Amino acid sequence: MTDTTSLFPKYAKSRPVITRHPSVLIFIACLALFTLGVTILSEGFGIGVISTSFVKTLGKTLCLCLVALAMDLVWGYCGILSLGHMAFFGIGGYAIGMWLMYARTEIIVVQSLAAAPLPPTPQEISDGIATQIFGVVGASEFPPIWALAHSLPLQLAAVVVVPGLLALIFGWLAFRSRVTGVYLSILTQAMTLALSLYLFQNDSGLRGNNGLSGLQNLPGLDAVPQSVVSIWFLWASALALGLGYLLCAWVVSGKFGSVIRAIRDDEARVRFLGYSVEAYKLTVFTLTAVIAAVAGALYYPQAGIINPAEIAPIASIYLAVWVAIGGRGRLYGAVIGAAFVSLVSTWFTGGQAPDVNLGFYTISWVDWWTVLLGLSFVAVTLFAPKGIGGLMDLVPAGTPDRHGAALGPDDSALREKEADK
Amino acid sequence: MNTLLEVSGVSKSFDGFKAINNLSFQIGEPEMRAVIGPNGAGKTTFMDIITGKTRPDEGRAIFGEKSMSLLSMTESQIAQAGIGRKFQRPTVFEDQSVADNLMMALKKDRSPWAVLRFRPARDDHAAVARLADEIGLTDQLDRKSGELSHGQKQWLEIGMLLAQDPRLLLVDEPAAGMTPAEREHTTDILVQAAKTRAVVVVEHDMEFVRRLNCKVTVLHEGSVLAEGSLDHVTADERVIEVYLGR
Amino acid sequence: MRHFLILIWMVALSFSALTVPAMAQNMDAPIQQLMQTHGDALAKASRKTIQPAIDALTASGLPAAQNVMERWQAKEVWRHKDTGAFVIAEEIDRDTIRIFDPSDRSEIGEAEDKAYKQLKPNSGVRGMIAAALVKFQLTDADARVRVTALDAISRDPEASHLPALRDVIATESDPDIATRMTRLERLLTIQFGADDAERIAAIAHFEGDLGVDARAALNPLVTTRVQAAQERPDTPDVLGPITPGSDALSRMDAYALLVAENLAPPLIPPGEVRAALIRNIDGDTVAGVQVATLSTDAARNSAFATLVEQGLAEPAATVQEIDTALDAFQFFEVYIGAPPTVARAAHDVLRGIEASVALNQTADLALDAVSLASIYFLAAIGLAITFGVMGVINMAHGEFIMMGAYTGYVVQLFVPDHTLSILLAIPLAFMVTFAAGVAMERLVIRWLYHRPLETLLATFGVSIALQQLAKNIFGTQARPLTAPGWLDGSMVINDIVSISYIRIAIFILALVFLALFLIVMNRTRLGLEVRAVTQNPRMAASMGINPDRINMLTFGFGSGIAGIAGVAIGLYAKVTSEMGADYIVQSFMTVVVGGVGNIWGTLLGATLVGTMQKGIEWLNPSNTLAAQTYMILFIILFIQFRPRGIIALKGRAAEA
Known part of the structure; x- marks a missing residue:
């Protein structure tokens, strides 16, 4: 054997993660600039060029980018086409929504009871809140799942713990029995459907199809105008997205990233290398479920309302659409896809897009946008499997160091592997 | 020489077809063993059973000093216990660089949390470099393994196998599609490896088997037909009949 | 001039009517004679005295008797204060009545109501009249009138109906009506029987009877009331003790009972x-x-x-006080609906009935499950072909079902005859969706074979586009797809077990599809080639089979069947742009649970999913959403234990 130190490979030149993955740095810089720009142009903190409702739309879009990031990690990198991540997103929203609704109703109830001749007992306050919240579904008692709703820290913990546990249990069951590929997708879709049907019931304890509402009002901060609150949430969302991006980049950059991409490409082979494929899938599935839930917890206070329809399987499929259009297997692709499709969707369905008059028929985009989206999605899948992010590959690389290309999947190889399944 | 792997009375049938029929097999450590047999003799199924890919209908497979029963372990547990396998068709992770492939195979803690925190130290880079040197891929470390030639992929897979530092290597037709010079190098690597561990080579090429210069096991219709030196088994009437037909 | 004359004539007429009362009346008519005989009894009717009069009227056999009694019951019989003549009268306004002759219903004229006295039978008497009238109706020549009378009696039975019913049973000529009469007689005997023995005998008659009416007659007999006493009396009407705090009686209810009977101070x-x-x-x-x-x-x-x-x-009251009060008393149930012997007999018969009701409910549930299973099977069978046989996952499958249903709707717009339109719609739906399937296979799926996840996404794109397209064309509201008249109604086996003809039709259609699938796959050249291509496309290609063509046809065939399923489902459910999406997950579940690549598996899967859903609905009938939730959870768990479905492909291929 030759002396190994003299063969010390050139690829292992000691470089920090950031410079090895310049896209992370660029992304964080863009995000910071974007946030700063919106703040300056906002009504709450700046010159008022951007309306508060549009700030909210942008903030919500950042949350969607975050959940798309999670989807990219689980699908683009680990190969699990989960049709359940919007369910975790929704659970996150419900968890925070419960506290928002409880705390705000509590303030209202306490105010109204203050006029009573006797000061209210805790039980009277609790009954008052329950009547306010559940009157709409004909109940006046708190279901057990609201036991923690009075406490912000506990509900914040629930944002992470509940979806995490659900993902852990579901993932353990699914991966243990080696359900893979489309079967797994169908199974996750079934899970999502079960959850949304459950929430649609009035006795689910979460107000059935009424959902939770009034979430845009922060308890105790009635004096703060929405224009300011919207910027706070924009910042929080941007921060969460930035941290989420760093986390995902860290996860996929090292050996862990190697292993999960290997699982995506040939999981049987990874098993023979001694890696417990199930444990890795479970880790990724649970981690991304938690990220999705955090995104949801930031999204719904900006949306103001959450109801079971938001959890329906179609939402999760749309999530996959965003990631596919943006370009899976690269983190910025997911962000681009989510931002692009959701903003364009808002533009088209919001009625801002000009109708096209064909003479014999007027194309109204409110009606035809979904058709266009569906067809363009087919087109992307067929003709541009790398998505919008694939355009980045057209930019000539600055150095001949081909290591950077590992961000994207090698398409021909991927297809061969998938063919074996 | 201690017995490392002991397989006894293993049977497996697919839809009534007995792929493995009451097969018994032993290998010590260190030892080199060649397994030959006509198509459909059950060589691949035999490996599948040892590596946990296929569960046999009956029989036992005991591994190591602690007498672990392989039949109750998952593929990854078996691999972690020290059984490495090279497939007939080279299967490397084409999307990733040669270095990444080797780094993944390197014998380290395999739990997700440990892997998540793992950042390669100097020793690890050195180990990868040494392996790359051994398999002649030093110049290709940065390349995507999908860009390698067929032979290089075979090498890389052998390198990954060695990186796992297994006690038992199962090698399925390692020399397929290699030039004579490459074959020679492969022989060297396997012989070298067999000095410290058990190596089972499944091969069709008698010349290659002869070069390994080891005990040979002949499989036929799912069970052992003959066992001994190559000269011994090739002299066996039944082996000749099986190979040359009646 | 002429109008004027008419006016004068009318005024004169009205004057004559008012001033010359009841002169045109035939006082000799038999009915009038009969009424005069019982004149005083009629005029001052009371329950005690009126029976002879009613009996006389009933027994008279006079054709006018029924009308008179009906009018009498309706307080429309008046009697002239002076002459005592009975007339039938309608009030015109406060002071004026229009009078008719009771014998032949001819109009006599208008009269001042002062001259007449209205007969006002009290409610007791009216009941007796009604009972007597029932007899008229029950003996009416028109069978429909008799049936109506029976309906009326069973709706609102009275004691007086019983003798009337008993009298007419023997003379009833129509066997169906006679059977009903006998049954009704038994039912009325349970309620109004003269003595306990008679009632018990009638009760025994309904042993194991599934009729709702039988249970309705028996249930009141076993009514109980909770009572409290220091010591439980040992009389026959007392049932076993009840402990306060049990399901039957909460502690607060028990205490409230004591308070109500003044046995304890109020809370x-x-x-x-x-x-x-x-x-x-x-x-x-x-x-x-x-x-x-x-x-x-x-x-x-x-x-x-x-x-x-x-x-x-x-x-x-403190908790201790409540406890002491409850401990001091014993609580027990008392029969209040009937004498104890009758109640116990009813109780025993009811228990028997409940057992057979449960049995029949199970049978009914099984029928429901079978029909739901056939719907799932219909929805899934196309998928069993495209997903099961070809391995292509088609998220737009549900939209093909929808296209089939809308095809049926459009056909009905042009062909108003429902039978004809359905017969036309089935092949048309097949053609439309076959074409759509072939187009999709050519344009999309062909490029994505061996990339199942991308097929899933691309077909999903097609799915949302088709759904929105349907919304744009047909609007968001549900469109009707009307079944032919001969499919209306349902087959009633007894009061509990019934199944609508449409469900039977769907069941038969499912069987037809199963047969069709088996024939196509096992008996035709196409099936042979499909199986060849599925198992080994290269080998098939080398033997001269064009895999491209086979894939296209198979996909078209699967889609076409989805279209026909759409027509069937559209008949049963509503046609909306989202109807496909409602079935897609269940369809996939059906295929996956059954085992991919095997039509029997799909059949079993549909049966399992249908039975499960109905079973859970039965456990929790108020909540079909919960049923679906739990069913899906069950399926997720089921896949844990049989990841390859009920009928798994075996062998080496499955292990790979």
């Missing part, structure tokens, strides 16, 4: 503590306690205790 109503405190607020204190501190139940109770001490409030 303070909820809120009374609060109300008492509020009543006694003095400045900012109550009973010497600062109002502001009364924000806990403990503080309020202690302040209330002070109020009680001061005599300003009634003391509340």
Whole structure:
């Protein structure tokens, strides 16, 4: 054997993660600039060029980018086409929504009871809140799942713990029995459907199809105008997205990233290398479920309302659409896809897009946008499997160091592997 | 020489077809063993059973000093216990660089949390470099393994196998599609490896088997037909009949 | 001029009517004679005295008798104050009546109501008249009238109906009506039988009877009431003891019972503590306690205790007091619906009936499950072909079902005859969706074979586009797809088990599809080639089979079947742009649970999914959403244990 130190490979030149993955740095810089720009142009903190409702739309879009990031990690990198991540997103929203609704109703109830001749007992306050919240579904008692709703820290913990546990249990069951590929997708879709049907019931304890509402009002901060609150949430969302991006980049950059991409490409082979494929899938599935839930917890206070329809399987499929259009297997692709499709969707369905008059028929985009989206999605899948992010590959690389290309999947190889399944 | 792997009375049938029929097999450590047999003799199924890919209908497979029963372990547990396998068709992770492939195979803690925190130290880079040197891929470390030639992929897979530092290597037709010079190098690597561990080579090429210069096991219709030196088994009437037909 | 004459004539006429009362009446008509015979009884009818008059009228056999009695019951028979003549009259306004002759219903004219006295039978008498009238109706020549009468009796039975019914059974000529009459007689005997023995005999008649009416007649007999006493009396009407705090009687209900019977002091109503405190607020204190501190139940109770001490409030019963009171008494149920022997007989028969009701409900549930299973099977069978045989996952499958249903709707727009339109719609739906399937296979799926996840996404794109397209064309509201008239209604086996003809039709259609699938796959050249291509496309290609063509045809075939399924489902459910999406997950579940690549598996999967859903609905009937939720959870768990479905592909291929 030759002396190994003299063969010390050139690829292992000691470089920090950031410079090895310049896209992370660029992304964080863009995000910071974007946030700063919106703040300056906002009504709450700046010159008022951007309306508060549009700030909210942008903030919500950042949350969607975050959940798309999670989807990219689980699908683009680990190969699990989960049709359940919007369910975790929704659970996150419900968890925070419960506290928002409880705390705000509590303030209202306490105010109204203050006029009573006797000061209210805790039980009277609790009954008052329950009547306010559940009157709409004909109940006046708190279901057990609201036991923690009075406490912000506990509900914040629930944002992470509940979806995490659900993902852990579901993932353990699914991966243990080696359900893979489309079967797994169908199974996750079934899970999502079960959850949304459950929430649609009035006795689910979460107000059935009424959902939770009034979430845009922060308890105790009635004096703060929405224009300011919207910027706070924009910042929080941007921060969460930035941290989420760093986390995902860290996860996929090292050996862990190697292993999960290997699982995506040939999981049987990874098993023979001694890696417990199930444990890795479970880790990724649970981690991304938690990220999705955090995104949801930031999204719904900006949306103001959450109801079971938001959890329906179609939402999760749309999530996959965003990631596919943006370009899976690269983190910025997911962000681009989510931002692009959701903003364009808002533009088209919001009625801002000009109708096209064909003479014999007027194309109204409110009606035809979904058709266009569906067809363009087919087109992307067929003709541009790398998505919008694939355009980045057209930019000539600055150095001949081909290591950077590992961000994207090698398409021909991927297809061969998938063919074996 | 201690017995490392002991397989006894293993049977497996697919839809009534007995792929493995009451097969018994032993290998010590260190030892080199060649397994030959006509198509459909059950060589691949035999490996599948040892590596946990296929569960046999009956029989036992005991591994190591602690007498672990392989039949109750998952593929990854078996691999972690020290059984490495090279497939007939080279299967490397084409999307990733040669270095990444080797780094993944390197014998380290395999739990997700440990892997998540793992950042390669100097020793690890050195180990990868040494392996790359051994398999002649030093110049290709940065390349995507999908860009390698067929032979290089075979090498890389052998390198990954060695990186796992297994006690038992199962090698399925390692020399397929290699030039004579490459074959020679492969022989060297396997012989070298067999000095410290058990190596089972499944091969069709008698010349290659002869070069390994080891005990040979002949499989036929799912069970052992003959066992001994190559000269011994090739002299066996039944082996000749099986190979040359009646 | 002429109008004027008519006016004058009319005025004259009205004058004559008012001034010359009842002169045109035939006082000799038999009915009038009969009424005059019982004149006083009729005029001053009371329950005690009227029976002979009613009997006479009923027995007279006069054709006018029924009408007179009906009018009498309706308080439309009047009697002239002077002549005593009976007339039938309608009030025109407050002072005027129009009178008719009771014998032949001919109009006599108008009269001042002062001259007549209205016969006002009280409710008891009216009931007796009604009973007598029933007999007229039950013997009416028109069978429909008799049936209507029976309906009326069973709707609102009275004791007086019983003898009437018994009288007519023997003479009834129509066997169906006779059977009904006998049954009704037994039912009425249960309720109004003269003595216990008679009632018990009638009760025994309904042993194991599934009729709702039988249970309706029996249930009131076994009504009980909870009573409390120091010692449980040992009389026959007393049932076993009940413990307060059990499911049958909560402790609070038990105590409320004691309070109601004045056996225990009343509880303070909820809120009374609060109300008492509020009543006694003095400045900012109550009973010497600062109002502001009364924000806990403990503080309020202690302040209330002070109020009680001061005599300003009634003391509340304590928990111990309630316990003592409940311990001092025994609670038990007493039969109040019938004498104990009758009640016990009814109880025994009811128990038997309940057992067979449960059995029949199970049968009904099984029928429901079978019909739901056939719907799932119909929805899934196309998928079993495209997904099961070809391995292509088609998320737009549900939209093909929808296209089939809309095809049926459009056909009905042009062909109003429902039978003809359905017969046309089925092949048309097949053609439309076959074409759509082939187009999709050519344009999309062909490029994505061996990339199942991308097929899933691309077909999903097609799915949302098609769904929105349907919305744009047909609107969002549900469109009707009407079944032919001969499919209306349902096959009734007994009062519990029934199944609508449409469901039977769907079941038969499912069987037809199963047969069609088996024939196509096992008996035709296409099936042979499909199986060849599925198992080994290269080998098949080398033998001269064009895999491209086979894939296209197979996909078209699967899609076409989805279209026909759409017509069937559209008949049963509503046609909306989202109807496909409602079935897609269940369809996939059906295929996956059954085992991919095997039509029997799909059949079993559909049966399992359908049975499961109905079973869970039966356990929790109020909530079909919950049923679906639990069913999906069950399926997720099921896949744990049989990841390859009920009928798994075996062998080496499955292990790979």
